[in-house]
Amino acid sequence: MTPPADEAAPKSRITARARSTPHREPPAPPRVLSIHAHPDDQEFTVAGTLAKWAQAGSSIVTVCITSGNAGSNESTPSDMTREKLAPIREEEQRQACRVLGISEVVFLGYEDGVLEPSIALRRDLTRLIRRHRPDAVVCGDPTVRFYGTTYLNHPDHRAAASVALDAVFPSAETRLIFPELLDEGLPPHHVKTVYIHGSTRPDTFVDISAFLDVKLAALREHKSQMGTWDPAEMIRSWAAEQGKRRKLAAAETFRRMILGR
Ligand SMILES: [Zn+2]
Numbered sequence: 001m002t003p004p005a006d007e008a009a010p011k012s013r014i015t016a017r018a019r020s021t022p023h024r025e026p027p028a029p030p031r032v033l034s035i036h037a038h039p040d041d042q043e044f045t046v047a048g049t050l051a052k053w054a055q056a057g058s059s060i061v062t063v064c065i066t067s068g069n070a071g072s073n074e075s076t077p078s079d080m081t082r083e084k085l086a087p088i089r090e091e092e093q094r095q096a097c098r099v100l101g102i103s104e105v106v107f108l109g110y111e112d113g114v115l116e117p118s119i120a121l122r123r124d125l126t127r128l129i130r131r132h133r134p135d136a137v138v139c140g141d142p143t144v145r146f147y148g149t150t151y152l153n154h155p156d157h158r159a160a161a162s163v164a165l166d167a168v169f170p171s172a173e174t175r176l177i178f179p180e181l182l183d184e185g186l187p188p189h190h191v192k193t194v195y196i197h198g199s200t201r202p203d204t205f206v207d208i209s210a211f212l213d214v215k216l217a218a219l220r221e222h223k224s225q226m227g228t229w230d231p232a233e234m235i236r237s238w239a240a241e242q243g244k245r246r247k248l249a250a251a252e253t254f255r256r257m258i259l260g261r
Pocket residue numbers: 001002037038040041154157
């Protein structure tokens with residue numbers, strides 16, 4: 001999980017201009033690839049936005065680079081093994097996606113906890129971008145090392161986000177990078193927009209007031225990680241904090257990159 005960066009952002013960044021800017025948000029992209037390191041990352045960070053887009057007709061594919069089989073310290077029973085945990089968490093992610101209206105989940109099977117920003121991973125993500133041809137890719141912010149004073153951003157999150165961005169550009173749109181993908185029948189694809197969550201410089205605010213409950217329902221599908229903890233209070237407070245700058249009751253925020261040719 002990743003706390004929203006603006007929770008930790010200095011208050012001085014919330015300028016008078018930002019506070020008075022009327023709320024506008026971009027339309028739902030027709031095709032979306034949502035790329036994350038672990039099952040539940042998507043639900044903690046961007047599930048409200050994805051539910052909103054799915055309801056508006058977006059076709060969304062979720063990519064889980066690992067199957068989260070290192071679990072979490074608090075909720076993982078001591079007799080649990082990596083082999084047993086992987087299919088449990090995969091099924092929880094599928095259920096969460098069903099709740100959100102997401103049509104497909106892809107698991108790449110990398111090991112949880114030791115993810116590296118490798119060329120092999122970049123090739124795998126490039127393959128998925130070329131296969132699904134999304135208008136928008138959703139991923140984390142690889143540049144954020146610290147969230148406030150209480151959370152060190154997980155190395156898997158940083159690696160996943162970094163490689164996702166490298167796959168978007170230049171790999172997906174450059175014909176002679178990974179020429180073996182051409183042999184697989186996968187021509188280059190230009191991703192128009194990248195939605196980066198967890199950024200300390202968000203510029204795009206998605207009103208998720210009507211989708212908070214579905215976000216929570218999706219998050220609760222990750223039963224092996226939630227244990228007896230109810231995430232509602234934390235998620236509501238994050239959403240309220242992120243919405244403040246646009247006077248929204250609940251929001252998810254992004255740094256949005258619109259990529260030129
Ligand atoms: Zn995670």
